[in-house]
Amino acid sequence: MKNPDRRQVIGWASAAAVASHFPAMAQVQLSLAEKVGRMLLLGFIGSRPDTGGADIVADHLQERRIGGVLFLRHNVRSREGAEGLAARFRAIDPKAWMAIDQEGGLVQRLSRDLGYSWIPRASQVVEERGIVGARELYALAAREFRAAGFNMNLAPVADLHDPENAVIGRHGRSYGTTGQDVAAYAATFIEAFETEGSVCVIKHFPGHGRSRGDSHDGFVDISETWSYEELDPFRRLVEANSARCIMGGHLINRNLDPSGLPATFSSAMLDDLLRTDLEFKGVVMTDDLDMAAIRENYDQREAVLRSIEAGNDIIMLSNSARPDPELPQRIAGWVEEAIEQGRFDEARIDRSVARIEALRMTRPG
DSSP states (O other): OOOOOHHHHHTOOSHHHHHHHOHHHHTOOOOHHHHHHHTEEEOOSOSSTTSHHHHHHHHHHHTTOOSEEEEOGGGOSOHHHHHHHHHHHHHHOTTSEEEEOEEETTEESSOGGGTOOOOOOHHHHHHHTHHHHHHHHHHHHHHHHHHTTOOEEOOOBOOOOOTTOTTTGGGTOSSOSSHHHHHHHHHHHHHHHHHTTOEEEEEEETOOTTOSSOTTTSOEEOTTTOOGGGGHHHHHHHHTTOOSEEEEOSEEOTTTOTTOOBGGGOHIIIIIIIIIISOOOSEEEOOOTTSHHHHTTSOHHHHHHHHHHHTOSBEEEOOOSSOOTTHHHHHHHHHHHHHHTTSSOHHHHHHHHHHHHHHHHTSOO
């Protein structure tokens, strides 16, 4: 069989489509626990390959309980430690996601203090470099990213700029005030990282740029400040086939979902708006379910199950607020119970696994 074009693979979002184009995949039998594992992006405690936290992650990867590893600031204390951890995990599962925030500016985990090239904040890139300069800058960043052992960048930001916004605007994390400008620079960022074999995760749907709060601290209600203009960057990226994975925010928008559920738990925002109206066929990822917005309002079991019900494919958990070495096993048990109780069916899990596998196929190497 001739290898498919990468652009073609992106559209194969259902289990039936993936199986028909890749017959061998249809014969790979995964248990329910392994399917759930593919959906988990799990963090850990530790900054060196020889720590107990790294041992726990290594065991989860070996037993196929998780699909990828989340690196946060506390995991990246040295270049040797971060790259050593990524190398250890990749040796166990070369296809597992090695995910980290490498956005630029304030949010650059592989920092120049550790010997990596500096990535200016988004607004500075626009002002000082333009599209051509951005292409060169991000090409270098993408090469370093892959050389360090990572393959999933939790970036770029597709939020609109508002100087009064304390999370995005004040730190220059947005590429501009129009969907056209934001999408153009975000697409340049994405293209550079995809060229080197990494996946980018666009954030924060349906738009965090005009919010007046930080979801790290609690739920952010954007009902009064959000406008449909904030969907424009996401829409443009989807239409340009630049969007492979989109992260929803812990953002409440009663205009989009009168129930008051945050986007993380809202099928109205994820299934109806993102998938149906914007026709997004790729992977939807939660923001960290350990953030205060979720942790202080929902128990972990309910947060995970609500995320799945809403249409998320990858469930991100830093597992650092209250580290649980058996969290993946617990999650698999929660999902099995939910299926037995009729809360959702296994086909719901299969659809996520198919989309995740399609995303993996778009990544060369």
